[in-house]
Amino acid sequence: MNVSFKEEKLNQAAIYDIDANVHRLVRSIELLAYINPLNIAQERKSFFKEKFNYQPDFKYRKVKFKPYKLHRLFFSQRLERIENNQIQSLYKDIIYTYSGLVQCIETIKEPGNKFYFNSLRFFGTPTEKMVDNAKFILHHQVPVSEKALFEKTLSTEDAIEYFKNFRDQYGFDFSIKTSTAMSAAAMVSNNEQSYISRKIKNFRITILNY
Numbered sequence: 001m002n003v004s005f006k007e008e009k010l011n012q013a014a015i016y017d018i019d020a021n022v023h024r025l026v027r028s029i030e031l032l033a034y035i036n037p038l039n040i041a042q043e044r045k046s047f048f049k050e051k052f053n054y055q056p057d058f059k060y061r062k063v064k065f066k067p068y069k070l071h072r073l074f075f076s077q078r079l080e081r082i083e084n085n086q087i088q089s090l091y092k093d094i095i096y097t098y099s100g101l102v103q104c105i106e107t108i109k110e111p112g113n114k115f116y117f118n119s120l121r122f123f124g125t126p127t128e129k130m131v132d133n134a135k136f137i138l139h140h141q142v143p144v145s146e147k148a149l150f151e152k153t154l155s156t157e158d159a160i161e162y163f164k165n166f167r168d169q170y171g172f173d174f175s176i177k178t179s180t181a182m183s184a185a186a187m188v189s190n191n192e193q194s195y196i197s198r199k200i201k202n203f204r205i206t207i208l209n210y
Contacts, residue, residue, distance in 0.1 A: 007083075011081075011082065011083050011084070014078075014081035014082055015082055015087060017081075018077050018078070018079065018081070018082065018091060019091075021073075021077060022074075022077065022091065022094060022095065025070060025073055025074060025098070026094075026098050027191060028064055028065055028191065029065070029070075029098055029101055029102060029105070029191075030189060030190060030191040031101060031104060031105060032187055032189065033061065033189060033191065034060060034061050034063065034105050034108055035060075035108060036179075036181050036182045036184075036187075037056075037058035037059060037060055037181060038058075038059045038060060038061060038181045039057075039058060039059045039181070040058065040180075040181060040182065041180050041181075043056035043057065043058060044056075060108055060109050061181075063105060063106060065102075067102050067103075067105070067106040070102055071099055071102060074095045074098065074099050075095065075099075077091070077095065079091055079092060079095075100118070100121065100122040101122060103118045103121075103122070104118045104119055104122050156178060156197055156198075156199055159186075159197055160176055160178070160197055163176055163195055163197075164176060173193065174188075174193045174194055174195055175192065175193065175194040175195075176194065176195050176196075176197070177194050177195070177196045177197070178196070178197050178198070178199045179196050179197075179198060179199065180198070180199045182196065182198040184198065185197070185198050186198060
């Protein structure tokens with residue numbers, strides 16, 4: 001019985017050890033932090049100024065980790081120390097998942113289609129249903145009965161104030177930042193626990209009549 005108890009303690013220690021190692025390795029990996037070009041606002045202006053006859057030259061953030069070293073550290077985890085097959089399989093999946101994400105990040109700046117193919121390998125090829133849903137969202141016509149009650153334009157400062165009030169009202173803990181190096185109007189960073197708003201002239205919100 002003492003031997004069994006000792007083995008169980010060693011197994012638990014192995015799980016805690018590997019979990020801490022994996023968490024330390026993955027905490028700086030966030031695709032959205034690297035995929036947004038730093039000079040997207042400038043290149044967008046040039047693209048429209050030249051009436052779409054301009055090839056954007058995007059600049060990206062420097063990767064804060066060494067991809068090859070990270071891959072090596074991922075696969076050096078001694079998962080065989082975990083006796084439970086389901087838990088061992090869980091950590092295998094985590095390691096393979098983040099290794100694929102690292103491959104996406106390290107090829108963002110590379111010429112050719114490396115990032116494209118790594119993304120397909122990591123995220124998978126969209127199904128026909130996904131494509132149909134995307135087309136529906138892009139081209140959906142709102143019936144007259146569901147027309148907006150009103151549309152309101154907010155400044156970036158207004159949007160930030162709204163999210164500050166939302167954060168305080170529901171007791172969330174996240175920081176609020178602005179950035180010009182974003183393609184979307186807003187995004188969240190899990191790594192930094194923050195909401196990031198793109199610095200643009202205004203946001204337009206629509207209140208629907210349901």
